[in-house]
Amino acid sequence: MSSSKNSAPRHYLFSTDHRVIGVQYLVLALVSVTIGTLLSLLMRIHLVWPDRIVPFHGPILPEDYLALVTIHGTIMLFFVLTTAPQSGFGNLILPSQIGARRMAFPVANAVSFWLTAAALVILLSSTFVPGGSAISGWTAYPPFSAIASAGPGQGAGMDLWLASIAVFAVAGTISAINTLVTIIKLRCEGMTWDRIPLTVWGWFTAALLSIIAFSVLLAALLLLFCDRHAGTSFFVPTGDLINGVIHAASHPGNGSPLLWLHLFWFFGHPEVYIAILPGLGLTSMLLANFSRRRVFAYRMMIVTTLLIGFLGILLWGHHMFVAGLNPYAASAFAVSTMAIAIPASAKVLSWLVTVWRSRPHYTTAMLFSLGFVSLFITGGLTGPVLAQPILDEYLHNTFFVVAHFHLIMAMAGIFGLFAATYYWFPLMTGRLMSESLGRLHFWTTILGAYATFLPMHLTGLMGEPRHYAQLIGVPNAAGHLLAGTLPLNRFITWSAIFLATAQLLFFANLIHSLRYGKPAPPNPWQATTLEWHPALHPNAPAEASEERIVVYRQPCEYLATAGEELILPQWSTEAIPNIKPE
Amino acid sequence: MIPFCIQPGSFALSLATWGLPFDASAHGPAVDHHLLLNLWIILGLAALAHLILLVGLVARRRAEATSWRVEYLPLAALTILFAFLTIRAERLWAATRYTGADPAALQVQVVGEQFAWYFRYPGTDYTFGITRPQLVDAGAGNPLGIDPADGHGADDIVTSELVLPTNRQVDLRINSLDVIHGFSVPEMRLKQNAVPGMTIHVHFTPKVPGTYAILCTQVCGMGHYRMNANLRVLPPEEFAAWLAAKQKSVQP
Numbered sequence A: 001m002s003s004s005k006n007s008a009p010r011h012y013l014f015s016t017d018h019r020v021i022g023v024q025y026l027v028l029a030l031v032s033v034t035i036g037t038l039l040s041l042l043m044r045i046h047l048v049w050p051d052r053i054v055p056f057h058g059p060i061l062p063e064d065y066l067a068l069v070t071i072h073g074t075i076m077l078f079f080v081l082t083t084a085p086q087s088g089f090g091n092l093i094l095p096s097q098i099g100a101r102r103m104a105f106p107v108a109n110a111v112s113f114w115l116t117a118a119a120l121v122i123l124l125s126s127t128f129v130p131g132g133s134a135i136s137g138w139t140a141y142p143p144f145s146a147i148a149s150a151g152p153g154q155g156a157g158m159d160l161w162l163a164s165i166a167v168f169a170v171a172g173t174i175s176a177i178n179t180l181v182t183i184i185k186l187r188c189e190g191m192t193w194d195r196i197p198l199t200v201w202g203w204f205t206a207a208l209l210s211i212i213a214f215s216v217l218l219a220a221l222l223l224l225f226c227d228r229h230a231g232t233s234f235f236v237p238t239g240d241l242i243n244g245v246i247h248a249a250s251h252p253g254n255g256s257p258l259l260w261l262h263l264f265w266f267f268g269h270p271e272v273y274i275a276i277l278p279g280l281g282l283t284s285m286l287l288a289n290f291s292r293r294r295v296f297a298y299r300m301m302i303v304t305t306l307l308i309g310f311l312g313i314l315l316w317g318h319h320m321f322v323a324g325l326n327p328y329a330a331s332a333f334a335v336s337t338m339a340i341a342i343p344a345s346a347k348v349l350s351w352l353v354t355v356w357r358s359r360p361h362y363t364t365a366m367l368f369s370l371g372f373v374s375l376f377i378t379g380g381l382t383g384p385v386l387a388q389p390i391l392d393e394y395l396h397n398t399f400f401v402v403a404h405f406h407l408i409m410a411m412a413g414i415f416g417l418f419a420a421t422y423y424w425f426p427l428m429t430g431r432l433m434s435e436s437l438g439r440l441h442f443w444t445t446i447l448g449a450y451a452t453f454l455p456m457h458l459t460g461l462m463g464e465p466r467h468y469a470q471l472i473g474v475p476n477a478a479g480h481l482l483a484g485t486l487p488l489n490r491f492i493t494w495s496a497i498f499l500a501t502a503q504l505l506f507f508a509n510l511i512h513s514l515r516y517g518k519p520a521p522p523n524p525w526q527a528t529t530l531e532w533h534p535a536l537h538p539n540a541p542a543e544a545s546e547e548r549i550v551v552y553r554q555p556c557e558y559l560a561t562a563g564e565e566l567i568l569p570q571w572s573t574e575a576i577p578n579i580k581p582e
Numbered sequence B: 001m002i003p004f005c006i007q008p009g010s011f012a013l014s015l016a017t018w019g020l021p022f023d024a025s026a027h028g029p030a031v032d033h034h035l036l037l038n039l040w041i042i043l044g045l046a047a048l049a050h051l052i053l054l055v056g057l058v059a060r061r062r063a064e065a066t067s068w069r070v071e072y073l074p075l076a077a078l079t080i081l082f083a084f085l086t087i088r089a090e091r092l093w094a095a096t097r098y099t100g101a102d103p104a105a106l107q108v109q110v111v112g113e114q115f116a117w118y119f120r121y122p123g124t125d126y127t128f129g130i131t132r133p134q135l136v137d138a139g140a141g142n143p144l145g146i147d148p149a150d151g152h153g154a155d156d157i158v159t160s161e162l163v164l165p166t167n168r169q170v171d172l173r174i175n176s177l178d179v180i181h182g183f184s185v186p187e188m189r190l191k192q193n194a195v196p197g198m199t200i201h202v203h204f205t206p207k208v209p210g211t212y213a214i215l216c217t218q219v220c221g222m223g224h225y226r227m228n229a230n231l232r233v234l235p236p237e238e239f240a241a242w243l244a245a246k247q248k249s250v251q252p
């Protein structure tokens, strides 16, 4: 990128160029995902071999395990699944996809990246304070999170966690405003709302959700911070007795922990869609592009994207079926949660029809998109099961839930990111990634993903709860119940090690292709969207920046004539008499 | 243990219990049945979707001309299917949670505390005595802080295992002294968070004598994984004898 101008480190570090910021976000996400994965391996290994000693650390104590859980969840959710698709690829690709040459607010963009980086540093620094990192999981339920003496890590570690997420929420809001304004104001001529690529619709809806959800999260964090340090009791009830101390003096009021659950999950559930929506859009575009087909029911796909976003903010209560929620309210949330299965099913149907008997081009990006479809189906189908309160009563906080959200959010989310990387790498670097290494990466990763997360459904059905530091050495009848899951858990741990190891193929491919990859043609995938427009290409000649960009059609239009494929990019002026607009 | 009484007509479903623990409650078999029905349906849908995907990928290429029916008919079918599951689930949910316990149900209080479960029976006066957090002192034998000035508390029985008779409804009043805990009895298909500042009622009927696990399923601190207790379900006569012995020990 930025072939012109100076190349001093200052330029790259404090750049307001959206492409540089996009790469910065992606590097941050790559660092985060590496840390998060290593932490999850430590957890898996500890779970089945609790006596192993960690080099330079010693045995993993129960509080260490909970700190691992907390940091793993926080880092993966915020700094990988929110940051990479939305801010990373959003910055890199979004402006060109709508025919803009920049984001609406370049300085705010840079500020939001540096705030995100600061949030990550604050989060990681909590490892080094007395008591270590917070141990209450990424959901930080009070009063556990409200009172410092409730456990190790709940003092300074918890304060740093709150600070980190608050800074992240501010950064996410700024970034979302930037995205929305860019999409609304900077579209080029002819880029009407029904011609916007579905990827952009994904970013748009995710940005809307970010603004709504992060503001509520920020408010909740401030209230919790006040409970911890300002003598309020939003979340702490009267007479709460922790560690032999009644916290009546520090929390004189009568608060409710359930208030936190409402505020937190009002943010927490949309957050899941913020992570997956860009991937949904990208998958639609890639499946169509490599099948040389139009996206089936394009307008319907726009509607379902918005519907998923809208319903996404109405169903937070399904996280609270057994939390002390009114059973009638649980029924209402069950219905709104079941409802989201309908637009989600519509998306799957559209994908199936789009690729049906199309003989697609099996590039690595296409394989990862197909993998996304597969994981979205398998992970998504357990959603309606968990949406039924009577079933959630048994499955809540078991590994069945862990399996559900790891398949649909973590794995499908990551597959979307891989598809994006293989697909846009030529655009960013001018080189192609190795396809043979890429295919090997895809097959090992999907095998590892299923081998790791499918068996978790079974250990969940067997009753294995989340957040258990160990399954061996638990007293009473519970010990017997948990010991039954050990053989499966050993298998899961080996699968997780395999899955993580397979990612070395990705790193090898990335590093190798950066230097030695085949030089890419200007539009290697025969894509139709504007980021491949000669004048918007990152290494377009300087005079191209003056060229007027006009869009004439929806993306993914092809004319399949006998023997030859005619690609009609959005900027193509060619007339097509026999394709009527939808 | 081997499940021996599954709802009639669900034989095919009972062939595979998918590792579900033994079911010892009255409402459990219906829940299991609905859960397994759900699991078979989603397994079928997942297989079908993957089959369509694979066939579509390998089948001969065809010019596109796809009717809107391809989208809307399956979508309508799925909507009906999900509606059917929702209604079935709601009927079960309403049966267990919409109304309170039978007035004749056995009253037991469940209290979570980092990292133990305590159970309190109201004693011969059928009334729970007042508790005060200031009086909590596990070392002195008063882990729940029962106020000695309140006469109702004198005969209350506090235990660290939950003992219940078979075939009698139990009304649990669940709360917590400190942080949120998760009261969970997998073999009774029962789960309810224990929330400080709230008393939450759930009711169920144990059917099969035996010893079952009570877990904590809401992360509550470093001892979370070992915060558990036993539920011992006894035939009614043995339960009466156990209760009488306990009563004697609190009221000499």
Ligand SMILES: [Cu+2]
Residues within 6 Å of the ligand: B112, B113, B114, B115, B180, B181, B182, B216, B217, B218, B219, B220, B224, B227
């Ligand atoms: Cu607990």
Ligand SMILES: [Cu+2]
Residues within 6 Å of the ligand: B181, B182, B216, B217, B218, B219, B220, B221, B223, B224, B225, B227
């Ligand atoms: Cu716990």
